[in-house]
Amino acid sequence: MSKGETSSFWFDLLIGPLVAMVHRPAVKLAGPTPRERIIEIGAGTALQLRRYAGEDRFLVGADHDPGMAARGVRNLRGRGAMILADAASLPFPAGSFDLALCSLVIHEMPPAARPILLAEAARVMTDDGRMVIIDFGTGAPTRAAGRFSRKMIRAIERKVGGDHYRNYLDYASRGGLDPLIGVSPFEIAGESEVGDGGIRIVLLKRPGTGRAQ
Numbered sequence: 342m343s344k345g346e347t348s349s350f351w352f353d354l355l356i357g358p359l360v361a362m363v364h365r366p367a368v369k370l371a372g373p374t375p376r377e378r379i380i381e382i383g384a385g386t387a388l389q390l391r392r393y394a395g396e397d398r399f400l401v402g403a404d405h406d407p408g409m410a411a412r413g414v415r416n417l418r419g420r421g422a423m424i425l426a427d428a429a430s431l432p433f434p435a436g437s438f439d440l441a442l443c444s445l446v447i448h449e450m451p452p453a454a455r456p457i458l459l460a461e462a463a464r465v466m467t468d469d470g471r472m473v474i475i476d477f478g479t480g481a482p483t484r485a486a487g488r489f490s491r492k493m494i495r496a497i498e499r500k501v502g503g504d505h506y507r508n509y510l511d512y513a514s515r516g517g518l519d520p521l522i523g524v525s526p527f528e529i530a531g532e533s534e535v536g537d538g539g540i541r542i543v544l545l546k547r548p549g550t551g552r553a554q
Contacts, residue, residue, distance in 0.1 A: 363475055364389045366533045367444070367542045371473045373398065377439040382428050382462060383446035387413035387421070389475075390442065394420035401438075403431060428458045433465045441466055444475040447521070448512040449505050455512075455521055463526040463547070472527060472545040477509075478538040479517035490539030518543060 367389065373379065375396035384390050384402030386409050393400060400421025404410045405428075413423040426432055428446070441462040447455050462472055477494055498509040515521075518541060522529060531544035 361388075363535050363540055363542065364392055364444070366535065367442075367473055367475055368392050370531050370533050370542055370544050371440060371442070371471065373440060378437060379440045379442065380431070380433070380438045380465065381442040381444070382431070382458060383443055384413055384423065385409045385444075387416045387423065389444045390421060391416050391418075393440075393442075403428070429454065429461055431461055431465050435464050436467045437465045439467055439470050441470065441472040442474075443472070445477075447474065447476050447518070448509050451504075451508055452511055452515070456524060459521065459525040459527065468547065469550045470546075471530070474518065474541075474543050474545065476518055476541060477513070478534060478541040479513050480538050484537045488537075490536035494539060517541070 371393075373393050373396075376398060378399040378401075379390070379393050380401045380403060381387070381390040382403055384404045385406075387402045390400055390402045390413070394417070400417065402410070402413050402417070402421060402423045403426040404413065404423065405425060407425060410423045410425055417423065424432070428450075443458065443462070447458065450458065459472075466472065498506050522543070522545065525545075526547060527545035528548050529543050530546040530550075533542040534540065535542070
């Protein structure tokens with residue numbers, strides 16, 4: 342097993358059970374319908390993407406890490422495809438997808454790359470398409486569980502260290518997702534949360550295409 346494959350194996354083993362409780366409400370918020378074309382940007386090992394399999398949906402996971410992508414192929418089990426691609430330059434024509442996903446990726450990106458990801462997602466989506474982003478919340482917790490979840494998130498990010506941690510601190514200092522969405526082609530059409538807002542799940546649409554019920 343290569344170094345990349347080993348890292349992706351431990352990612353699934355240790356992180357998989359934790360993110361499962363986030364992906365369930367994300368799927369509900371996304372509201373996938375039969376035969377939709379779905380892309381996950383920064384798909385990692387496709388733990389989220391595989392939850393959208395079935396009902397003749399077309400699934401594509403895009404990730405720049407070969408080890409993660411290889412693990413993603415195994416997790417999808419033929420129900421979707423994985424490609425090696427950068428979030429800033431997806432190899433698809435405009436309007437290729439009905440739904441775009443992005444899970445726990447934006448906070449670890451350099452500041453200049455974050456709006457590029459959203460712009461590229463908008464490009465490959467249909468005019469009435471949707472995007473679901475899962476990432477860390479930055480609002481003040483109201484309960485003990487929220488304070489605990491934020492401490493755990495910060496401890497994990499600090500443990501990873503390096504540019505990853507610096508980008509996380511920058512993301513938090515800028516107010517998380519809201520300022521980024523405010524200058525994007527999207528508006529918030531629905532929202533959910535986990536851990537007293539420690540993790541936010543937002544549904545995005547282009548202005549004028551309707552809000553979630």
